[in-house]
Amino acid sequence: MGQVKLITKYFETPGCEKLPVFESVGGYSRLRRIVEEEWTGEKIIATLKASSLRGLGGAGFPTGMKWGFVPKDAEPPKYLVVNADESEPGTFKDRHIIMRAPHLLIEGLTIAALAVGAHEVFVYIRGEYWEPYRVLKNALDEARKAGYVGDRIMGSGRSVHVTVHRGAGAYICGEETALLTSLEGYKGWPKLKPPFPAVKGLFRRPTLVNNVETLSYVPVVLDIGPEEFAKVGIERNGGARLFGVSGHVNRPGIYECALGTPMREVIYDLAGGIRGGKKLKAVIPGGSSCPVLTPAEIDVSLDFDSLAKLGSMLGSGGMIVMDEDTDLVKVLYRICKFYSNESCGQCTPCREGTGWMTRIMERVYRGNGTSQDLDNLVDIAEMIGGNTICPLGDAASLPVMSFIRKFRPEFEARLSRKYVPSGEIASPGAEGATR
Amino acid sequence: MSGGETKMVKTTIDGREYEFAEGATILEAARSVGIMIPHYCYHPGLSIAGACRMCLVEIEKIPKLQISCYMTVGEGMVVHTDTERVKRARKSILEFHLVNHPTDCPVCDQAGECGLQEYYMLHGLYTSRIRENKVRKTKKAFPVGPNIMLDQERCILCSRCVRFCREVSKSHELGMFKRGDREVIDTFSGRQVDNPYAGNVVDICPVGALTSRDSRFKTRSWYQQTAESVCPRCSRGCNIFIHYNIKRPWKNEGRKVVRLKPRFNAEVNKWWICDEGRFCFKYIDDPDRLSAPLRRVDGASETIDWPAALAIAAERMLAAASAQERDLAVLVSPQASNEELFLLKKVCDERLPGWRAAFSAATPFEPTEDDFLRRADKNPNTFGARALGLGEDKSMDLAQLKRAALEGRIGTLLVCYTDLTGLTGEAGQGWDAALEKVDTLIYLGHNDCATAQRADLVLPAATFAEREGTVTNFEGRIQLQRRAFDPAGESLPGWEILRRLGETLGGEYEFEGPEQVFQRLAETVPQLAGLSYESIGPAGCPVKK
Numbered sequence: 002m003g004q005v006k007l008i009t010k011y012f013e014t015p016g017c018e019k020l021p022v023f024e025s026v027g028g029y030s031r032l033r034r035i036v037e038e039e040w041t042g043e044k045i046i047a048t049l050k051a052s053s054l055r056g057l058g059g060a061g062f063p064t065g066m067k068w069g070f071v072p073k074d075a076e077p078p079k080y081l082v083v084n085a086d087e088s089e090p091g092t093f094k095d096r097h098i099i100m101r102a103p104h105l106l107i108e109g110l111t112i113a114a115l116a117v118g119a120h121e122v123f124v125y126i127r128g129e130y131w132e133p134y135r136v137l138k139n140a141l142d143e144a145r146k147a148g149y150v151g152d153r154i155m156g157s158g159r160s161v162h163v164t165v166h167r168g169a170g171a172y173i174c175g176e177e178t179a180l181l182t183s184l185e186g187y188k189g190w191p192k193l194k195p196p197f198p199a200v201k202g203l204f205r206r207p208t209l210v211n212n213v214e215t216l217s218y219v220p221v222v223l224d225i226g227p228e229e230f231a232k233v234g235i236e237r238n239g240g241a242r243l244f245g246v247s248g249h250v251n252r253p254g255i256y257e258c259a260l261g262t263p264m265r266e267v268i269y270d271l272a273g274g275i276r277g278g279k280k281l282k283a284v285i286p287g288g289s290s291c292p293v294l295t296p297a298e299i300d301v302s303l304d305f306d307s308l309a310k311l312g313s314m315l316g317s318g319g320m321i322v323m324d325e326d327t328d329l330v331k332v333l334y335r336i337c338k339f340y341s342n343e344s345c346g347q348c349t350p351c352r353e354g355t356g357w358m359t360r361i362m363e364r365v366y367r368g369n370g371t372s373q374d375l376d377n378l379v380d381i382a383e384m385i386g387g388n389t390i391c392p393l394g395d396a397a398s399l400p401v402m403s404f405i406r407k408f409r410p411e412f413e414a415r416l417s418r419k420y421v422p423s424g425e426i427a428s429p430g431a432e433g434a435t436r
Numbered sequence: 437m438s439g440g441e442t443k444m445v446k447t448t449i450d451g452r453e454y455e456f457a458e459g460a461t462i463l464e465a466a467r468s469v470g471i472m473i474p475h476y477c478y479h480p481g482l483s484i485a486g487a488c489r490m491c492l493v494e495i496e497k498i499p500k501l502q503i504s505c506y507m508t509v510g511e512g513m514v515v516h517t518d519t520e521r522v523k524r525a526r527k528s529i530l531e532f533h534l535v536n537h538p539t540d541c542p543v544c545d546q547a548g549e550c551g552l553q554e555y556y557m558l559h560g561l562y563t564s565r566i567r568e569n570k571v572r573k574t575k576k577a578f579p580v581g582p583n584i585m586l587d588q589e590r591c592i593l594c595s596r597c598v599r600f601c602r603e604v605s606k607s608h609e610l611g612m613f614k615r616g617d618r619e620v621i622d623t624f625s626g627r628q629v630d631n632p633y634a635g636n637v638v639d640i641c642p643v644g645a646l647t648s649r650d651s652r653f654k655t656r657s658w659y660q661q662t663a664e665s666v667c668p669r670c671s672r673g674c675n676i677f678i679h680y681n682i683k684r685p686w687k688n689e690g691r692k693v694v695r696l697k698p699r700f701n702a703e704v705n706k707w708w709i710c711d712e713g714r715f716c717f718k719y720i721d722d723p724d725r726l727s728a729p730l731r732r733v734d735g736a737s738e739t740i741d742w743p744a745a746l747a748i749a750a751e752r753m754l755a756a757a758s759a760q761e762r763d764l765a766v767l768v769s770p771q772a773s774n775e776e777l778f779l780l781k782k783v784c785d786e787r788l789p790g791w792r793a794a795f796s797a798a799t800p801f802e803p804t805e806d807d808f809l810r811r812a813d814k815n816p817n818t819f820g821a822r823a824l825g826l827g828e829d830k831s832m833d834l835a836q837l838k839r840a841a842l843e844g845r846i847g848t849l850l851v852c853y854t855d856l857t858g859l860t861g862e863a864g865q866g867w868d869a870a871l872e873k874v875d876t877l878i879y880l881g882h883n884d885c886a887t888a889q890r891a892d893l894v895l896p897a898a899t900f901a902e903r904e905g906t907v908t909n910f911e912g913r914i915q916l917q918r919r920a921f922d923p924a925g926e927s928l929p930g931w932e933i934l935r936r937l938g939e940t941l942g943g944e945y946e947f948e949g950p951e952q953v954f955q956r957l958a959e960t961v962p963q964l965a966g967l968s969y970e971s972i973g974p975a976g977c978p979v980k981k
Contacts, residue, residue, distance in 0.1 A: 171615070173615075188611075188612065193484065193486045193506055341616050341617065342615070342616060343615065343616070344615060344616035344617075345615055345616075346593065346612065346614065346615045346616050346617070346618075346619030347485075347487050347593075348486070348487045348488070348489055349487065349488050349489050349490075349529060349532045349533055349592070349593075350489055350528070350529065350532050352532075352593065352616055352617055352619060353532040353533065353535040353536060353617055354532050354535075355616060355617075356535070356536070356571065356616055356617035357532070357535045357566070357568060357617075360568040360569075361567075361568065364567075364568075377565055381528075384524075384525065384528035384529075384531075384532075387500045387501070388489055388492060388500075388501060388525060388528075388529070389489070390486060390487070
């Protein structure tokens with residue numbers, strides 16, 4: 002367990018965003034093997050299944066199984082959609098991959114398209130990611146000219162066309178069905194499930210939706226072999242993933258670790274521990290929607306199942322570390338603001354509940370709340386969670402429940418002290434205007 | 437499955453096992469056995485949005501609560517609609533709906549018909565936990581079309597109106613804008629909700645966000661009474677409710693009819709009506725209603741009583757029918773009910789032999805038509821008139837009648853429900869000269885018009901809302917228009933006028949009411965054989981081909 006160099010080895014190769022450099026370190030050799038050896042979709046999917054690779058966008062669903070859901074006998078068109086709408090606060094891994102190893106993603110998505118029989122691939126990239134978009138477009142042009150994507154790839158009879166689509170800047174468009182709605186040209190609203198995208202996705206056609214990081218691990222799996230990849234991680238959690246460590250650590254950044262690595266090792270060994278020698282106060286393990294952990298919980302193994310047992314989530318791997326000086330009331334208020342701002346507005350509990358929680362949190366943060374407000378917040382969060390069309394409701398409610406339950410004394414202290422940090426918050430009018 | 441058979445599945449709801457057709461939603465299945473699951477965004481005529489989350493139910497073996505408008509029944513499925521968990525969820529969902537909803541019930545015109553009020557009384561929390569200011573939205577009582585008012589603050593974003601404009605009227609004027617609790621419905625830039633079916637968005641709005649500019653604040657819903665009827669505006673015969681107010685005559689600017697609303701009929705109009713039909717009722721309460729029989733003497737009209745009016749009519753009609761050179765002609769309109777047409781024909785055939793029937797389907801309305809509800813024939817009863825043999829070869833058409841009048845061959849002309857000079861196009865031209873040549877013009881109708889003003893005798897008739905009668909739509913479906921309230925002034929239902937005219941002419945027409953007229957009609961017309969008011973039923977029934 003610990004740090005590995007499966008994807009990050011490409012990061013450490015200077016100029017790897019350029020095709021010749023990428024090829025010099027084995028780039029596109031996996032795709033070439035699949036094309037030249039005429040691998041069937043079933044064989045690619047079986048290989049993925051054997052690797053135990055899980056979806057690294059946040060949900061952690063077994064990748065090979067997800068690929069297998071796309072009906073292989075369905076008439077074309079079938080689509081592959083790459084979710085590059087990385088918007089979860091605390092998460093920045095996909096940006097690194099696209100910026101520093103875009104060809105790895107292109108190789109992975111081409112293999113995935115061949116596996117499920119998709120001829121059209123759409124990369125839905127976060128609108129704010131202008132520079133990654135530019136890098137990816139350049140890389141795609143190179144790959145197209147070299148025959149890795151486009152018509153009759155590498156001289157074979159198979160074609161994979163790739164289109165990069167920039168989102169207009171809505172967090173919800175990272176949710177796979179909202180992403181598809183947005184890609185179809187509508188307001189980015191999640192769809193009711195079933196049907197699932199694998200059966201009826203983009204334009205009601207079978208569609209595989211995968212995250213950038215997941216697809217970037219596909220060439221790695223084929224490179225080292227699925228069994229070896231699985232052995233990197235632990236049972237049911239194959240391989241490794243990129244952990245984006247941010248917050249009050251000495252060396253924030255991207256660390257690639259085997260699944261199963263203890264969180265303590267990532268924070269204290271790789272990221273250099275808490276800055277200024279201060280004490281750790283709290284960690285959000287996988288993006289702002291994941292329930293917060295206390296210092297007593299950081300010996301948890303970083304894998305999907307262990308964090309679920311602890312009542313939290315591995316999520317996107319965006320680890321937000323907070324030291325003893327952190328104002329958790331303010332943190333939660335900020336998180337609430339984010340989710341209420343980004344709620345798509347489609348279903349009632351999320352639309353109304355997230356805004357309501359934010360306004361209560363604003364009062365609590367200003368020191369004008371009551372203990373009853375804290376109870377109400379937990380109750381409201383409970384009633385949002387699980388009752389919405391998409392997981393944004395859960396994403397908004399889980400932090401509220403976990404922060405208040407685990408750090409209630411801090412919230413109570415804020416209420417009794419009537420404490421308002423000076424200069425940290427503008428007048429109510431100006432604050433309201435930002436929403 | 438084969439041969440179109442529906443597969444049935446056994447599903448238990450609230451402890452009782454039922455059989456439902458596979459594919460039915462839990463909400464619909466429950467409703468079919470009398471279990472009402474609250475909902476806002478679900479509407480059977482629209483796609484499923486699943487957005488309001490009010491219809492959450494508990495299904496055994498599924499951890500999360502599920503929306504019953506989307507989940508379908510399944511074999512062996514066990515559904516609970518009334519557990520403590522479900523009740524708690526409903527209370528919470530209602531609470532969420534009310535976080536930003538202004539509780540301006542005392543001034544909201546939806547009061548008494550508001551889904552939020554109704555469900556809150558059943559499922560509400562009663563003690564508000566909401567201390568926050570509500571999110572202010574831009575458009576408070578703002579016209580979004582010629583007939584529609586929008587109040588964004590009251591909107592619960594169920595998206596019914598948006599889906600209606602997208603899926604039913606296919607006019608796409610409305611959209612949902614912004615995110616989170618700032619979200620609003622609004623028109624797309626430069627558009628207004630002015631499609632021919634726009635009024636339906638008011639009907640389907642579960643709260644007071646979309647209201648009708650015509651009827652809002654005219655009278656509270658609990659003062660309104662309701663009659664089931666059939667729209668008289670075209671040959672589709674859409675099923676409607678007449679909402680009228682006679683308890684508070686000083687309300688609604690003195691009008692009795694407050695509004696018309698669609699009444700569900702799967703075979704005719706589903707849940708919808710067009711705006712032409714919806715707003716066609718104004719003439720009922722118009723000040724120009726003919727409220728008493730009139731006769732014209734030396735160019736001035738004077739009120740007379742019914743016996744006198746009918747005596748004059750009988751005498752003039754008989755004289756013309758008996759004359760050698762000059763005929764008695766009757767302009768029959770398919771605006772009339774089957775009962776009226778039947779009696780008219782019967783009286784004339786029996787008491788006025790030699791009468792000449794002229795038949796016209798012309799109206800003053802534009803012949804608007806589309807592939808949804810509106811029909812170019814703007815008469816409710818053309819099919820019924822033809823079933824009675826009116827409009828067949830032996831009848832004159834309008835042009836022939838005009839020519840006959842111009843040639844001085846018409847002695848007495850009875851015009852029913854038609855303002856000849858007000859007809860569209862060529863049909864309305866040249867009547868001044870033609871009517872000049874007629875000795876006696878009798879007008880039977882409900883509103884004053886150029887033809888009525890030229891008439892020597894005016895017989896004031898009830899409107900469709902003031903009499904009972906059947907009409908047969910273009911597809912041959914006979915349907916019943918029920919009487920909502922008494923005829924204006926001294927006007928009488930058309931059948932009653934014709935019955936009395938027949939008696940004045942010396943015949944015996946002892947019908948107690950329109951139902952008895954219809955019984956005789958059903959005995960006479962083969963297509964209606966065996967039918968009665970009872971068998972017609974609230975949804976109407978097809979006549980025999």
